[in-house]
Amino acid sequence: MSTTKKSHLVCLLLILLLNASCTSAQTTRPEAEKKLARDIYKEFVEIQSGFSTGATTPVAEAAAARLRTAGFSESDIFVGGANPKKANLVVRFHGTGALKPILLLAHTDVVEAKREDWSMDPFQLIERDGFFYGRGTGDDKAQAAIWIANLIQYKKEGFKSDRDIIVALTADEEGGGPYNGVAWLLKNHRDLINSEFALNEGGWGESVGGKRISNDLQVSEKYVANFRLEVRNKGGHSSMPVADNAIYRLAAALQRLSNFGFPLKTNEVTAAYFQEMAKIETGPMKGDLAKASKGSQEGMQRLAVATPAWNATLRTTCVATLLEGGHAMNALPQLAAATVNCRVLPEDSVDYVQTTLQKVVADDQVSVKILGEPSPGPASALRPDVLAAVSHATEALWPGVPVVPIMVMGATDGKALRVAGIPTYGIQGIFFDRDDIRFHGRDERLGVQSFYEGHAFLYEVVKMLSKTVPVARIRH
Ligand SMILES: [Zn+2]
Numbered sequence: 493m494s495t496t497k498k499s500h501l502v503c504l505l506l507i508l509l510l511n512a513s514c515t516s517a518q519t520t521r522p523e524a525e526k527k528l529a530r531d532i533y534k535e536f537v538e539i540q541s542g543f544s545t546g547a548t549t550p551v552a553e554a555a556a557a558r559l560r561t562a563g564f565s566e567s568d569i570f571v572g573g574a575n576p577k578k579a580n581l582v583v584r585f586h587g588t589g590a591l592k593p594i595l596l597l598a599h600t601d602v603v604e605a606k607r608e609d610w611s612m613d614p615f616q617l618i619e620r621d622g623f624f625y626g627r628g629t630g631d632d633k634a635q636a637a638i639w640i641a642n643l644i645q646y647k648k649e650g651f652k653s654d655r656d657i658i659v660a661l662t663a664d665e666e667g668g669g670p671y672n673g674v675a676w677l678l679k680n681h682r683d684l685i686n687s688e689f690a691l692n693e694g695g696w697g698e699s700v701g702g703k704r705i706s707n708d709l710q711v712s713e714k715y716v717a718n719f720r721l722e723v724r725n726k727g728g729h730s731s732m733p734v735a736d737n738a739i740y741r742l743a744a745a746l747q748r749l750s751n752f753g754f755p756l757k758t759n760e761v762t763a764a765y766f767q768e769m770a771k772i773e774t775g776p777m778k779g780d781l782a783k784a785s786k787g788s789q790e791g792m793q794r795l796a797v798a799t800p801a802w803n804a805t806l807r808t809t810c811v812a813t814l815l816e817g818g819h820a821m822n823a824l825p826q827l828a829a830a831t832v833n834c835r836v837l838p839e840d841s842v843d844y845v846q847t848t849l850q851k852v853v854a855d856d857q858v859s860v861k862i863l864g865e866p867s868p869g870p871a872s873a874l875r876p877d878v879l880a881a882v883s884h885a886t887e888a889l890w891p892g893v894p895v896v897p898i899m900v901m902g903a904t905d906g907k908a909l910r911v912a913g914i915p916t917y918g919i920q921g922i923f924f925d926r927d928d929i930r931f932h933g934r935d936e937r938l939g940v941q942s943f944y945e946g947h948a949f950l951y952e953v954v955k956m957l958s959k960t961v962p963v964a965r966i967r968h
Pocket of ligand 1: 599
C-alpha cells in the first residue's frame with residue numbers, strides 16, 4: 493500500500509474512532525502555548541546541568557514550580573534522586589484509568605560545554621538566523637520543555653484522558669553511572685513511572701537541504717561498550733631510547749584500529765529503514781539504498797562512505813576517545829593507554845567485539861579490557877496504536893513525509909526501560925539537517941520552526957495515544 497493511501501486509511505479510522513479531524517491540524521500551537529513552551533525551554537537551557545559539573549535539581553525544581561502554578565497538586569509532583577544535585581522530576585496527570593499509564597521521558601543533564609569552545613555562551617538560549625543555540629537545545633531540553641508545556645496545556649483545557657500521563661525529567665543520561673535517573677526511579681520508585689509504554693528521545697525528523705524527508709520512530713538502539721587498550725613497559729632514561737616503547741606500540745595499535753571497519757550488515761529495523769529511504773531519496777544514492785536494504789555489500793559500502801550516520805547504521809563502530817601515557821618528559825613511558833568507545837549493533841555480542849579488537853590490535857603486549865558491564869537491550873515491538881498516532885500526526889503536519897522505524901546509533905535511557913519491560917519509542921517530530929547534527933558538539937542548535945512543530949506534533953500524538961482506541965482495528 494502506498495504511504496498516501498495508508499495514511500488516508502489511518503486518517504479515516506481515526507475519524508471514526510476518535511472523532512479526530514484530519515484537516516484541521518495546525519503546524520504550530522497558538523501563540524500563548526508557544527510562548528509558554530519557549531519560556532520553559534529557555535529556563536531549562538540556561539540552567540547549567542552539565543553531566544560532571546552541573547546539577548539537574550534546579551531543572552526539576554523549575555519544572556515543579558511551573559506545574560504548581562498550573563494547578564497540579566503537590567501529591568502528583570515528585571522531586572528526588574540518587575544525590576542532592578541529581579534530582580529527577582515525576583508528575584502525573586490523572587486520566588480515567590481505562591488504559592494503563594503512558595510515560596513521557598526526557599533527560600535534563602547535558603554534555604559539558606566550554607565557553608571558549610563555542611561561538612557564544614552555551615548556557616544562554618540565543619535565537620539567531622532561525623535557530624535556537626545553546627547546550628541541550630537539541631539533546632534533550634526541547635523535549636523536556638515540550639512535555640511540561642503540553643501537560644500544563646492538557647490541564648488548562650480540561651483534557652479528558654483515558655490513561656494517566658506521566659512526565660519524567662531525569663538526571664544523568666549522558667554519562668550513565670550511579671546517579672542515572674531512570675535506573676534510580678526503576679529501582680526505588682517504580683510505581684511512579686510504571687506504564688504501558690514510553691515515549692522518549694532517540695527518534696527525530698530528518699531533513700536534507702531544508703526538505704523534510706522522514707519522521708523517524710526509534711524502536712531499537714545500539715549499545716555502548718568501552719574498552720581500555722593498555723601497554724606497560726619497564727621504561728628507562730629517555731637519553732637511551734630502545735625500540736620497545738609503550739607509546740609507539742599503542743600508537744601502532746590505534747593506527748591499525750583506525751584502518752579497520754567492522755563488517756557491514758543490516759537487521760530487521762535497518763533494512764526497513766533503508767527500504768523506506770530508497771523510496772523517498774531522489775539523489776544518486778537511491779539505487780544504493782535499495783540495494784543495501786536487500787543486503788548488497790556493494791550498496792552498503794557506498795552508503796557507509798556517503799555519510800557517517802549511514803556508516804554507523806550499518807556496522808558496529810569503535811573509536812579511540814581518550815589517551816594517557818608517560819610520566820615524565822625525560823623518561824621512557826612505562827604506560828600508554830587509550831579508551832576505545834564502541835557503539836555495538838544489538839545483534840553483536842560484547843565477546844565478539846572484544847575478540848575482534850584483539851585481532852585488529854594484533855599485539856599481545858597491548859591488552860584489551862572491557863570497562864564496566866555493557867548490556868544489550870531488546871527492541872520494542874512496533875505497537876499499532878503508536879504507529880497509527882505517529883503516522884496520523886505526521887501526515888497532518890507534513891503531508892507526504894513517511895514515518896520510518898529506526899535503530900539509533902547513540903544510546904538512550906530507553907534501553908533501561910525496555911530491559912525493565914516498558915516498551916519505549918523514540919519520537920520527537922523535531923527535524924534536524926541529517927548532515928548537521930550538533931548534539932554533544934559546539935554551537936548546538938535546533939531550528940526555531942522545528943521546535944514549535946515538534947511541540948504541536950507531540951501535543952497531538954500524546955492526546956491520540958491517551959484515548960481509548962480499539963487497537964486491533966487500526967491495521968496497516
Ligand atoms: Zn540525549
